[in-house]
Amino acid sequence: MKLKIPKKIKQSLTELGDLSYFSARFFKEAFRPPFEFNEFVRQCYQIGYRSLTLVLVTGFIIGLVLDLQSRPTMIQFGAVSWMPNMVGISIVRELGPVITALVCAGRISSGIGAELGSMRVTEQIDAMEVSGTNPFKYLVVTRVMASILMIPLLVILSDAVALFGSALIENMKGNVSFQLYFNTVFDVLSYSDIIPALIKTFFFGFAIGIVGCFKGYYSKKGTAGVGVAANTAVVMTSLLLFLIDFVAVFISNIFFDS
Amino acid sequence: MEDKKNISKQVKDKKEVIIEIKDLYKSFGDNKVLDGFHMELYKGENLVVMGKSGSGKSVMIKCLVGLMQPDSGYISVLGKEIKKLDRETLDILRSDIGFLFQGSALYDSMTVRENLEFPMRRHKEKFGVIKDTTSLVTDALESVGLAHTINLMPQELSGGMQRRIALARTLILKPKIILYDEPTTGLDPITSKEIIELMRNIQIKYGTSSLIITHDVDCARVISDRMILLVEGINYIEGTYTDLIQSTDPKVEAFFKK
Numbered sequence: 001m002k003l004k005i006p007k008k009i010k011q012s013l014t015e016l017g018d019l020s021y022f023s024a025r026f027f028k029e030a031f032r033p034p035f036e037f038n039e040f041v042r043q044c045y046q047i048g049y050r051s052l053t054l055v056l057v058t059g060f061i062i063g064l065v066l067d068l069q070s071r072p073t074m075i076q077f078g079a080v081s082w083m084p085n086m087v088g089i090s091i092v093r094e095l096g097p098v099i100t101a102l103v104c105a106g107r108i109s110s111g112i113g114a115e116l117g118s119m120r121v122t123e124q125i126d127a128m129e130v131s132g133t134n135p136f137k138y139l140v141v142t143r144v145m146a147s148i149l150m151i152p153l154l155v156i157l158s159d160a161v162a163l164f165g166s167a168l169i170e171n172m173k174g175n176v177s178f179q180l181y182f183n184t185v186f187d188v189l190s191y192s193d194i195i196p197a198l199i200k201t202f203f204f205g206f207a208i209g210i211v212g213c214f215k216g217y218y219s220k221k222g223t224a225g226v227g228v229a230a231n232t233a234v235v236m237t238s239l240l241l242f243l244i245d246f247v248a249v250f251i252s253n254i255f256f257d258s
Numbered sequence: 259m260e261d262k263k264n265i266s267k268q269v270k271d272k273k274e275v276i277i278e279i280k281d282l283y284k285s286f287g288d289n290k291v292l293d294g295f296h297m298e299l300y301k302g303e304n305l306v307v308m309g310k311s312g313s314g315k316s317v318m319i320k321c322l323v324g325l326m327q328p329d330s331g332y333i334s335v336l337g338k339e340i341k342k343l344d345r346e347t348l349d350i351l352r353s354d355i356g357f358l359f360q361g362s363a364l365y366d367s368m369t370v371r372e373n374l375e376f377p378m379r380r381h382k383e384k385f386g387v388i389k390d391t392t393s394l395v396t397d398a399l400e401s402v403g404l405a406h407t408i409n410l411m412p413q414e415l416s417g418g419m420q421r422r423i424a425l426a427r428t429l430i431l432k433p434k435i436i437l438y439d440e441p442t443t444g445l446d447p448i449t450s451k452e453i454i455e456l457m458r459n460i461q462i463k464y465g466t467s468s469l470i471i472t473h474d475v476d477c478a479r480v481i482s483d484r485m486i487l488l489v490e491g492i493n494y495i496e497g498t499y500t501d502l503i504q505s506t507d508p509k510v511e512a513f514f515k516k
Contacts (some may be wrong), residue, residue, distance in 0.1 A: 115367075124362040124365055127357070129325060131427075134345070237400060
């Protein structure tokens, strides 16, 4: 009996295969000269600096909200003095990296998808190729590398601001000084909280960059395709981020909790 | 017209072939686009390839510069077989081929100056390391009458101006061959005439050979030394403009009938 695979599943599997091939090509091109250093620096500015305000505001609000939401429950259990511990661990291990990555997926991945998509549609990528430039190296490698480097930095800053937001609430509502708050947070945090969380942000950065580039680079069907590329880049990146997060937590539990 | 015929004959008599295509086949799924196309472009000649939309003109020109891979066939440019070239050699060869894209394909994140500098900086083997590109950029812009736009962004220019800047970007590499993909499409009749005039002047000034893909009969009339009508993926008829308009073949007549 011949097994018939539904069209949607077939399409998804084909796309996954293409994305894997695209990623493999990235690793092949990334370590082969010439290196587009100027474009890489420009992309670091675009991806890192241009996302900074959004990431900092989001991080600050996450810190405020997490503290405000958890506080009544912690009071109920008589554990309000554990607030810095709870908030610190939540933000550093999970909320900071994941929420920052999701925010960046919305801004960076869709931006790259739309930019490369419109370059494909208007033949700018072909023009680049004809002028003796490897467009994959110039457009894809630089963006993905910048994303891998910038996302961890953005996450660190976001974590810091989120902790500051939480400290502000604790200071206002619980009369906890900033010094006491941060001393408690840094006391409770260990390398097993910080290192795995930091490592996974490099993978988040890779996912954000590679999916945006993949969707944009192979954008089809004219200007409508540009919108589709931007949209599907965000959806696919978000799904991938959760998948990476699950795998990262699973692996770090094996190594660190034991 | 008689002069043109003489030039065409002289060019052909010299038999210095710049581009040679034999038995070119290309299909997209079941859709046969090129079905054994062949042509030669002689040194100093303006060859126009005409055909309906979707007849494979743009596919042919993209195969010529290695932007697309044909299913089979022989393509030789300046004595080098495209299929046998590695990426590096192909890039060097591309510095002798100018390509004017249908939609201009200016890099919209760069100024006019950066657009013109881009291919120059890529072809170090031809230009060496250039510290000051200003005079080269200004010369190229002056040759298309747009020196004052040097610091503008492409979005600030009209369609006709963009096409001329794209032509300047092509000229800056001092190519031996210029490939024009629908150079007058989407332009008003006056701007079209200006572009055609510019193409003629460039050919006289720089002595380039040109392959022009178009379905604009006026453009073909003014610029062509020789013409090929591409129908259903093959050379349907070949000759001068006068030969073609005098043809009684219904398919040819249908094309030239106003």
